[in-house]
Amino acid sequence: MANNTSFESPDLYGIDDLLSPEHKVVRASMRDFVNREIIPVIEDYAQRAEFPTFMPRKFGEIGAFGPTLPADYGGGELDAISYGLMMQEIERGDSGMRSCVSVQSSLVMWPIFTYGSEEQKRHYLPKLAKGEMMGCFGLTEPNQGSDPAGMQTRFVEKRDHFVLNGSKLWITNGPIADLAVVWAKNEQGRIRGLLVERGMEGFSTPEIHHKWSLRASSTGELVFQEVRVPKENLLPGSDGLRSPLACLDQARYGIAWGAVGAAMDCYASALRYALERRQFGRPIASFQLVQKKLAEMATEITKAQLLCWRLGVLKNEGRATTAQISLAKRNNVEMALNIAREARQIHGAMGITGDYPIMRHLMNLESVITYEGTHDIHLLILGSDITGIPAFK
């Protein structure tokens, strides 16, 4: 059959009626793309713990990188809901693939677009949009995770350049990146963004091996030893911790949608399996305990869909706050992880194999619940917003 749309997203609340025709086209196109390019190969790459190196070009061709940016810079001028639906579809395929896209779009292209000079934008964005150039985002350090304000990576001014020293850890796309958006302190202790390019002397990107999660995503370390960074590689508009945190808001917004995709895939697989698998002479879907699991999954997905949709509307209006984004990221990732666990049980022993996507989603989501602000840190962000008292400073 021409259209390989062998997936229909659950829509128990007629949420599709809230989407525009353009939103539906975006979703349908990404769904076809994911069905054609990601789902047939991803299990193998994940099993081998290998990043599919051909994927960036494919993402570039379909327009997954920087889809909300102006067309002048290679973007697609789509709105926040379209962007969210794209993340949902890609993460239905694999959280590692969604991570690759989130980093490139929200953590590399977005800061260059927002804090970069016109020259930097013209130079980098079109190549990043096409996937000819890959980027990564270096904030976390070996000693600074949830508390990035204490970062140790520093740069000092030397005549016409800066000298950068330090390291970043757990960096998605690091080993494959041509460009790193690096957050470091200047001599005054102020956090600024620097564009560090592969090939600069003293810059290396060792890969992190033996991950049980996001195995098809490339994760590494960024090491800076006396790296000479030209002064024009400073992001002029970046100033203070606020700048990287604003990038994280963009990425977390996408994760809130993405998690729904992973949950939908687990739910769809569990529902199909429950209807086909027979025990005690009946489909296991006929047992109340299995129905309870499925009904709860459908309920949680519906609530998460509504959160995403409303957050998308707020974002389109320029009103989405950090606390609102934290709420959605936190809720939806936990929801997806719970659904993955329940779905695994419904699949019985089959659920632990790579013949079904469940274990891969389950293990992937263990990263998603930790990165971009841990599950508990998002509680503290919300708590601070509600009480006016930050508990983490």
Next chain:
Amino acid sequence: MKILVCVTSVPDTTTKISFTDNNTKLNRAGVQYITGPYDDYALSRAVELKEQHGGTVTVLNVGEADTEPVIRKCLAIGADDAIRVNADPTDAFFVAEQIAAIARENAYDLILMGRESIDYNGGQVHGIVGEMLGLPSISPVMKLDIEGSKARITREIEGGKDELEATLPLVLGCQEPIAEWKIPNMRGIMSARTKPLKVVEPAGNDTLTKVAGYELPPPRGAVRMIPAEEAETLISLLRTEAKVL
């Protein structure tokens, strides 16, 4: 070259079908619609021919307002403009009449569509359109090349292939592998926003069929596995239960 591609908006292949109104209407609640898969092939080939030879691709859909996502997708894939005839397309003759009416107003070199829609699977529209316009109609076309005013066509026939040559204009019902079906990219979706979509009211209302009622096929029975060494059991079941021997 001016190409018209007629597309249907049909329930996704995974849709669970149910009926309303005393089994005379499809229950559309929760149904996700897609471009007819064979129409997708026709459109993909049209876009390729336009890239090779220049010209325009117009998409035509007979359908109500809810088919707009399907039309927008066709524009995003590379059609230049679109026409929607505002009517519910349940009858092949009626749909053909609408297509013929649009075709008479515009001198298209090629009128492409899928070999059949995958909702009613009638496979009649291209034939009727050809007859109404006095043009040759050929289906199912699996290969199409254009040289000047000639079309080289490969058509599937029972147990083989038919190589044809015909002079434009033509009406063709298409199927795979005429082209690889295309997924629109995000920039295409953006540029589709400004492409014209004209809505026109139907010409005439001659439906030749009326739906008396729909019925679902009986549910598939469960599979019974019989070990290879028990061939006699199989024979006796085929006799006594399946009653096919």
